[in-house]
Amino acid sequence: MLNKNVKTIIKATMKSIIVAFIYSFLFFGVLFICFNKSYKELKSTIDLISINNKEVSSKDVLIDEESHKLVVYPEYGTKYATLQIPSLNIDLPVFFGDSMSILKHGIGHSSSSYFPGEGGSILYMGHNNVGVLSKLxxxxxxxxxxxxxxxGxxxxxxxxxxxxxxxxxDKVPTNKGEEILMLYTCFQTSTFGHTEKRFVVYAKLENSEYRGEE
Amino acid sequence: MKKVMQGMLVMLATFTFVTSVSAKGNDTLLTYANQSHKIAGENVSLSNGDIAKIERFLNSNEVTDEQASDIIAKCDEIIAVLNREGVKDVTKLSKNVKNEIFGLAKEAANIVGVTLSYDKANKEIVAYKGDKKIDAISLNPYLKQTGTANVLAITMSVVAILGTGTLVLRKRFNA
Incomplete structure (x- = not known):
């Protein structure tokens, strides 16, 4: 008798759980279909609101005009550049440093790599969410x-x-002698939580235009 | 190999924060940084990434001969500690030995007016010159975690669980 009652309760509970999940998914499914675009825009806006656009003024980053060698570097954690990928409509601030707190604000630049114009490898990274590198x-x-x-x-x-x-x-090596820009983000953008894969883009320097040069 | 040299890296990364008069100290330090050193029976050297950090600092600051010698002496002390422990992987050291190495690194940094501290939140060693943050060295040698949790999935799961709980409780009370 007791076993029969326990079985009845378990059955009823499982039925309730299944019904609850179905209702929840239906509810959010409708919301997603109706407001998907708006949600993406809102999420992107919220993600971007916290971006710290503390800029390093040009006098703080100095380059030797003859050798094109940097002599004063930006402070760690500050924005010193913007990254643009016209084909993907990407335009993001670049910060010196790659701490997790920096990556919340835009593109991080590994301090174990060189700077643009120095003739060595440059390693950038960013989150794979909408408004950062989801389209990479x-x-x-x-x-x-x-x-x-x-x-420049x-x-x-x-x-x-x-x-x-x-x-x-070793797939994102720091080398001197050739200026290669490497940019990575987590792969499988629909992943819930952490992922072990990274999508890496490799690009060679095509052109340099230094400020003040005609 | 990189992990083994982290103690040296911390010190080497602070070399250039003092203005001085001689570029010879810079050359001395750069030469030392590019050398390999015997640790626990193996020849170990800094990675190209570590060298890039050091070059960057030396590009914008100069170090006196005396400061270079003192810093190299501290590096040699750290190597001696690692050899004493016979351990190539810094992560395998005891907490006391890690503190000993970090202490030596901080002494080396002080030579050039830099303070080192451990940032728990980001799990990295941070170098400051005055109130200016100069660099940070992550204790995680791998690529950064640049994924983001699916907020919608989390929200749905939480609501589903709460909804389920409510339904179950209501059934129990009504039964």
Whole structure:
């Protein structure tokens, strides 16, 4: 008798749980269909609101005009450039440093890499959410990536992209001698929580225009 | 290999924050940074990323010969500690030894007017010159986590669970 009652309760409880989940998914499904675009715009706006546009004034980043070598670097954690990918309509602030707190505000620049114009590898990264790098996976070979700094404008052309594991740091090497811009974000943008995959774009320097040069 | 050199990296990353008169100290430090050193029976050297940090600092600051010598002496002390422990992986060191190495690194940083501290939230060693943050060295050697949780999925799950609970409780009370 007791077993029969327990079975009845369990059955009723399971039925209630299933009904509750169905109602919840239907409810949010309708909301998503009706307000998807608005939600994306709202989420993107909310994501961007917190961006700290503390800019480093051009006098704070100094470059030797003859050697084009940086002699005064931006303060860690401050914005010193913007990253533009015209083909994807991406225009984002770039901050020196790659702490998780910095990545909340825009593109991070690994301090274990060089700066645009220094002739070495540059490593940038950003979150894969809407308003940052969610569209990066759609980038084409030969697309342009432009980095605008207070000391110059640097144009890179994409020659490769790969999906790598987060432990494969040898796939984003720091080298001197050739200026390669590497930009990565987490792969599988619909992932709930952490992911081990990274989508990396590789681009070679095509053109440099230093400020003050005609 | 990179983990083993983290103690040195912290010190080496603070080399250039003092203005001085001689570029020779800079050359001395850069040469030292590019050398390999024997640690626990293996030749170990800094990564290209670590060298890039050091070059950046040396590009914008100069170090005296005396300061370079003192910093190199501290680096040698750190190497001696690692050899004493016979450990190549810094993460395998005891808390006391890690504190010992960090202490030596802070002494080296002080030579050039830099303070080091540990940022728990970001899990990195942070270098300051005065109130200006100069650099940070992550203790995570891998690529950053640049994914974001699906807020909608979390919200739906929470509501579903709350809704379920409410329905179940209501059934129980009405039964």
């Amino acid at each position: 996976k759609n980038i084409d070979i030969n697309s342009e990536i432009i980095v605008q700094t207070s000391y 404008k640097f144009t890179y052309k994409v020659y490769d992209h790969q999906i790598i594991n987060y432990k494969e740091t």
